[in-house]
Amino acid sequence: MTSSRVRINCILSLATGLVSCRASAPSPAAPPPPVLASSRRPATVEELVRVRCRLDGEQVITTWSGVVHGVVPDQPIRPLFDVVGMNVARCLEVDGAWHLTSRELMYYLEPGTDHPLARWTNPWTEAQVPVVHVANRLVQSRLGAGVPLEVAGGRAILVLDVPLHYPNPLARDERTRPYSPAAMYQAIEMFMLAAPAGSLAAVGEPTVTELTLSWHREGPWLPWMNMGDRPGHLLYRAHGRRVDREEELAPFLREELAVRLPLYREAPRCVVKGQPNETSWTYFARVLDAYVAGETFPLPAPLDPTECP
Secondary structure, X not given: OOOOOOEEEEEEOOOOOOEEEXXXXXXXXXXXXXXXXXXXXEOOHHXXXXXXXXXXXXXXXXXXXXXXXXXXXXXXXEEEEEEEEEEEEEEEEEOOEEEEEEEEEEEEEOOOOOOEOOEXXXXXXOOEEEOOOEEEEEEEEEOOXXXXXXXXXXXXXXXXXXXXXXXXXXOOOOOOHHHOOOOEEEEEEEEEEEEEHHHHHOOOOOOOXXXXXXXXXXXXXXXXXXXXXXXXXXXXXXXXXXXXXHHHOOHHHHHHHHHOOHHHHOOOOOOOOOOOOOOHHHHHHHOHHHHHOOOOOOOOOOOOOOOOO
């Protein structure tokens, strides 16, 4: 329970399904400065909604691409995978508060290609392992004011740094512990969401005219890499944008959505109750048997008409 003088701000990861919340002072009663002026100030919750999605509840699609590097002490940093991902989201106002509800996919590719990997040869262990692509069927967050907003050079930029530190869900189970044995999960994700300042200043519009994003992440080895407690970590770097149509996504993503993963074509139409957010770690725990059997990921995901009755 929080007092009426404190607001809880929840920041959503675009690519990993993780949420970080923090308490902050409430937004000032006076209107914020004009968006067109060069400035740095906290964004209002409406500005966050208009940049990240829409005020009218219609869904938005973002997509990104980048690279993942492996970092081992006393060894050269090496690129391991290219990545391509997508998120489909909508913002909904429920009981006077704004919520974001979404789904996301991200695929690990052979570097320099647009071909998702089915299996990967670990250069440190020389073992070939199935590749478990990101498939977070539900990622939700309550949105709040207070995200830093920088306006300069005609661009309005939301800056989000999300440090993550919590008990590792895989370390508690003896079946999954060998794949990720650390007691605590620790990572950091850093985002910049940019939109035209003039578009953000057009308060009557449900959303901004365009959105570009950058994403950096430092985090532990992925469980499916089967690195155990070997020293080292991963560095991610990606950039992306909002797209108007599914046809603007990578061809292999469009095929996956049409054939194997129709669930991910649309964000939930409600704030889903009673279901936890999915992450790469919780997904791995759920599909461990399929991983051991060497199946192809993501596993098929049909439509779920019971999700939002």
